[in-house]
Amino acid sequence: MTYRNFLSLSDAGADGIAAMLADAIDRKRARAGQPKGAVDADAPLAGRTLAMVFEKNSTRTRVSFEMAIRQLGGSAVVLDAATSQLGRGETVADTARVLSGYCDAIMVRTDDHAKLLEMAQYATVPVINGLTDDSHPCQIMADLQTILESGKALPGLKVAWLGDGNNVLASIVEAAGLMHFDVVAACPQSFALPEEAMAMGKGRARTVNDPVEAVAGADVVVTDTWISMGQAHADVKLAALAPYQVTEALMAQASPDAKFLHCLPAHRGEEVTDAVIDGPQSLIWPEAENRLHAQKAVLRWCFGQIG
Ligand code: CP
Numbered sequence: 001m002t003y004r005n006f007l008s009l010s011d012a013g014a015d016g017i018a019a020m021l022a023d024a025i026d027r028k029r030a031r032a033g034q035p036k037g038a039v040d041a042d043a044p045l046a047g048r049t050l051a052m053v054f055e056k057n058s059t060r061t062r063v064s065f066e067m068a069i070r071q072l073g074g075s076a077v078v079l080d081a082a083t084s085q086l087g088r089g090e091t092v093a094d095t096a097r098v099l100s101g102y103c104d105a106i107m108v109r110t111d112d113h114a115k116l117l118e119m120a121q122y123a124t125v126p127v128i129n130g131l132t133d134d135s136h137p138c139q140i141m142a143d144l145q146t147i148l149e150s151g152k153a154l155p156g157l158k159v160a161w162l163g164d165g166n167n168v169l170a171s172i173v174e175a176a177g178l179m180h181f182d183v184v185a186a187c188p189q190s191f192a193l194p195e196e197a198m199a200m201g202k203g204r205a206r207t208v209n210d211p212v213e214a215v216a217g218a219d220v221v222v223t224d225t226w227i228s229m230g231q232a233h234a235d236v237k238l239a240a241l242a243p244y245q246v247t248e249a250l251m252a253q254a255s256p257d258a259k260f261l262h263c264l265p266a267h268r269g270e271e272v273t274d275a276v277i278d279g280p281q282s283l284i285w286p287e288a289e290n291r292l293h294a295q296k297a298v299l300r301w302c303f304g305q306i307g
């Protein structure tokens with residue numbers, strides 16, 4: 001079987017991403033109003049099964065992928081570390097070989113990015129990155145879809161990131177380099193994204209310390225939890241990030257038509273106030289829903305049906 005892995009946005013490149021976004025927007029529109037569990041008329045992945053391996057918690061990624069493969073005509077199997085043999089030390093490589101015998105694709109959510117790469121190395125079916133400590137490309141596909149649906153174009157867009165230099169920021173920066181938009185990340189020095197990850201922005205991403213400098217004139221303002229999964233709750237980190245909270249006052253410095261995005265789950269009152277996340281500029285609910293639509297396109301791309 002010819003297949004493609006979606007381990008990073010660069011695996012798809014600008015053309016692949018553009019094709020997936022167009023497909024996601026079209027298919028979402030085409031099935032509007034149907035029951036969520038109804039299979040798309042063309043059932044393009046009929047008979048295909050997706051294995052989902054979770055070594056970290058998830059609400060959106062788990063449910064949106066399960067519904068995505070269902071709407072495409074296929075089905076999903078979920079494994080988590082605690083109840084599978086992975087949790088008892090079976091290797092990722094052996095798991096990859098076994099799952100490839102049962103399923104047509106594997107989605108992995110794990111901590112160490114090297115485990116995702118190992119899964120892809122030993123699997124003989126497409127492997128999809130459902131989040132690692134280094135990146136979260138599926139999330140950014142949904143974010144880009146949400147931005148396009150808000151009427152904004154990607155080239156020349158100005159995105160402001162506030163807070164922790166984490167896996168979600170890393171994928172936004174990668175997207176900026178591929179899709180030609182600009183990212184200004186306001187992060188405390190000690191929690192900035194490493195230079196190597198910023199370099200994925202190919203000159204379109206920079207880090208500043210001042211939150212106001214980052215949001216000035218921004219078209220999109222994005223933040224995420226200050227403590228990611230697997231990180232210890234550290235008072236020192238929360239204190240360093242406090243000045244980076246997205247407030248109405250900060251949003252007022254952005255473009256008047258600026259949109260607010262957050263991958264969720266949110267820690268209301270930490271990285272963002274209720275007034276912003278529930279306010280008129282917030283697109284968090286369409287953003288969350290678009291995980292479903294964007295991942296349908298990712299699945300189809302992995303099987304060579306688009307791009
Ligand atoms: N945004 C996101 O990936 O959410 P989950 O952790 O709930 O999957």
Ligand code: NVA
Pocket residue numbers: 131166167168224225227228229263264265
């Ligand atoms: N940065 C967050 C994203 C959660 C979807 C984490 O890794 O926990």
